[in-house]
Amino acid sequence: MTSITLTRPDDWHLHLRDGEVLDAVLGASARQMGRAIIMPNLTPPVTTTQQALAYRERILAALPDGSRFEPLMTLYLTDDTPAAEIERASASGLIHAVKLYPAGATTNSASGVTDLAHCDGAIAAMARLGMPLLMHGEVTHADIDIFDREAVFIETVLVPLLERHPDLKVVFEHITTRQAAEFVAKAPANVAATITAHHLLFNRNHMLVGGIRPHYYCLPILKRERHRQALLEAATSGSGKFFLGTDSAPHAQGDKESACGCAGAYTAPAAIELYATAFEQVDALERLEGFASHHGPDFYGLPRNADTITLVRDAWQLPTSLPYAGGRRIVPLMAGESLAWKFSTQ
Ligand SMILES: NC(=O)N[C@@H](CC(=O)O)C(=O)O
Ligand SMILES: [Zn+2]
Ligand SMILES: [Zn+2]
DSSP, X not given: OOEEEEXXXXXXXXXXXXXXXXXXXXXXXXXXXXEEEEOOOOSSOOOSHHHHHHHHHHHHHHSXXXXXXXXXXXXXXXXXXXXXXXXXXXXXXXXXXXEEOBTTSSTTOTTSBSOXXXXXXXXXXXXXXXXXXXXXXXXXXXXXXXXXXXXXXXXXXXXXXXXXXXXXXXXXXXXXXXXXXXXXXXSOTTEEEEEOHXXXXXXXXXXXXXXXXXXXXXXXXXXXXXXXXXXXXXXXXXOTTEXXXXXXXXXXXXXXXXXXXXXXXXXXXXXXXXXXXXXXXXXXXXXXXXXXXXXXXXXXXXXXXXXXXXEEEEEEEOOSOEEOGGGOEEOOTTTTOEEEEEEEOO
């Protein structure tokens, strides 16, 4: 195969940040993706409809001329989010989901939820309105090993939540384990998952063998090879429950290459190429379109994109770094390495 044409993909999990960083990173996603679910973990977090709509305007204003990229906004759930805020968000027609960050789980999660019991009113409203809850699915207790935090989340948070709210639409974001892939595959149709390209391509050895590689450090942390295999199997299974969410999470080079480096992989500049690389590893390129372009809008109840993109087999090298805010640089995942597939603007 020398080229693949597919319905334009969407990114169902994307960090665009704000201000100068937004200006630096938005074009990379807008070039490839039709739409993206925009993560609300800004400082301060996007907790109200009004804040989300204002953030949406800033994203639209930062778009390259002629771009038709559509930001799908989200709210950041807190212990105090009232049901009325969920109703306002739903009525806006521009806010498509609510995001659960367990307090302390990841970047800018300090205002996250301490106990889902506090959120029952908001979650009941979401279930009633068909508003999906997107979850960073990791527990945060100090006594739970970082490699076990996702599996423990399923048993201690997700299962009880679905018992209380069986109709709630849930997206288990950036899944990283066999346990999560199996749980979602067996769950009812209202439960889905996003999978990143980096969790399909890499295991924890890539991050830790032969030197510590901070650009592979993200949350949830890369796991063992057998988990990567399970994710690849899920992503290429053809099941509508699994779809593309890059979790492209930009941090300045110096904040990653540090004694206490930030979590997050910047994958937007080669997002679809990275997924194509992973799918090709298991000879499943014919399943890429479903995963990247069909399953997400079908789950969210949105139309599929009407236009297409093309990937050509034309090896190219990712830049070693790219311009970022404030004169700094950002290092994309696989910087300086070669990819076999190239996004073509046609
Ligand atoms: N994935 C990450 O490692 N980081 C994300 C937050 C998140 O998605 O958990 C970020 O905002 O930097
Ligand atoms: Zn997360
Ligand atoms: Zn994320």
